[in-house]
Amino acid sequence: MRSLNPEWSPDSFHARVAALAEIPANGKVLDLGCGKGLTLPYLLAASGPSGEVVGADRDQRSLDAIRSGFPEEIANGRLTLTNVRIDDTLPFLAERFDSIVCQNVIECIPDKGALLTDIARILKPGGVAVIGHHDFDGVLLASDDRDLTRRLVHGYADHTQEWQEVSDGQMGRQLPGLVGASPLSTAVTETVLFVDRTLSRNSYARQHLEGMVSLARESGVTDDEAGAWLARLEARAEAGQFYYALPWVYVVSRLPSP
Numbered sequence: 521m522r523s524l525n526p527e528w529s530p531d532s533f534h535a536r537v538a539a540l541a542e543i544p545a546n547g548k549v550l551d552l553g554c555g556k557g558l559t560l561p562y563l564l565a566a567s568g569p570s571g572e573v574v575g576a577d578r579d580q581r582s583l584d585a586i587r588s589g590f591p592e593e594i595a596n597g598r599l600t601l602t603n604v605r606i607d608d609t610l611p612f613l614a615e616r617f618d619s620i621v622c623q624n625v626i627e628c629i630p631d632k633g634a635l636l637t638d639i640a641r642i643l644k645p646g647g648v649a650v651i652g653h654h655d656f657d658g659v660l661l662a663s664d665d666r667d668l669t670r671r672l673v674h675g676y677a678d679h680t681q682e683w684q685e686v687s688d689g690q691m692g693r694q695l696p697g698l699v700g701a702s703p704l705s706t707a708v709t710e711t712v713l714f715v716d717r718t719l720s721r722n723s724y725a726r727q728h729l730e731g732m733v734s735l736a737r738e739s740g741v742t743d744d745e746a747g748a749w750l751a752r753l754e755a756r757a758e759a760g761q762f763y764y765a766l767p768w769v770y771v772v773s774r775l776p777s778p
């Protein structure tokens with residue numbers, strides 16, 4: 521059976537994030553927490569030949585890897601990469617950007633309200649901010665052992681990775697309330713479900729499930745139990761019985777025009 525929901529794929533996902541930012545021609549855009557830079561090509565395309573895109577992250581290795589992929593854009597000033605620690609005060613001038621995207625980052629920031637206030641400060645009047653987050657604790661997964669599945673889903677969602685100061689596996693569902701209470705409150709929100717029915721080799725679902733297995737011991741589940749659980753899900757996929765849905769919540773805010 522074919523799902524009418526999209527499956528998560530990097531190309532269509534990051535293209536969609538960029539499209540939501542409503543970047544004007546020749547616009548100035550910030551990708552706050554740009555990670556491996558997967559949204560940057562779409563931001564560059566949307567801002568056009570005289571646009572300016574800034575990718576900001578504190579992970580220097582990621583920034584170095586991105587740098588080697590965009591030599592021309594960096595040389596002609598269309599792309600700037602900057603090592604920034606994102607917290608409540610961002611190192612950018614007021615009203616610097618037409619559009620700002622911040623995807624799967626805000627769970628890592630201790631004072632989320634202060635960050636949203638500062639995003640509003642560096643956005644131009646009439647500018648657009650896209651704040652998005654997956655809700656890892658809200659994953660739907662069809663399985664034969666509901667209790668074990670709940671433990672593994674929650675265990676993954678509750679885990680703070682070593683590169684994170686703080687984390688929140690329910691960040692997606694918190695976003696509309698959080699942004700609504702900030703200066704970015706003129707906003708719309710949508711919750712999208714990415715559905716996978718096949719558990720193919722490089723799919724997002726497989727990476728997520730393997731992540732749950734690798735953290736199983738934190739949930740009091742042995743490696744053998746977790747491995748057998750994944751094998752049963754693979755058998756389900758073979759039999760057409762696999763279902764995985766990942767919620768993505770985003771908020772698009774536009775500051776009032778002058």
Ligand SMILES: C[S@@+](CC[C@H](N)C(=O)[O-])C[C@H]1O[C@@H](n2cnc3c(N)ncnc32)[C@H](O)[C@@H]1O
Nearest residue numbers: 553554555577578579604605606623624625628
């Ligand atoms: C899950 S990745 C998301 C990357 C990208 N936005 C995407 O959607 O592919 C989170 C990124 O946020 C960055 N990050 C987390 N906390 C940060 C902080 N306090 N300052 C700067 N970067 C941070 C990490 O280095 C990582 O690259």
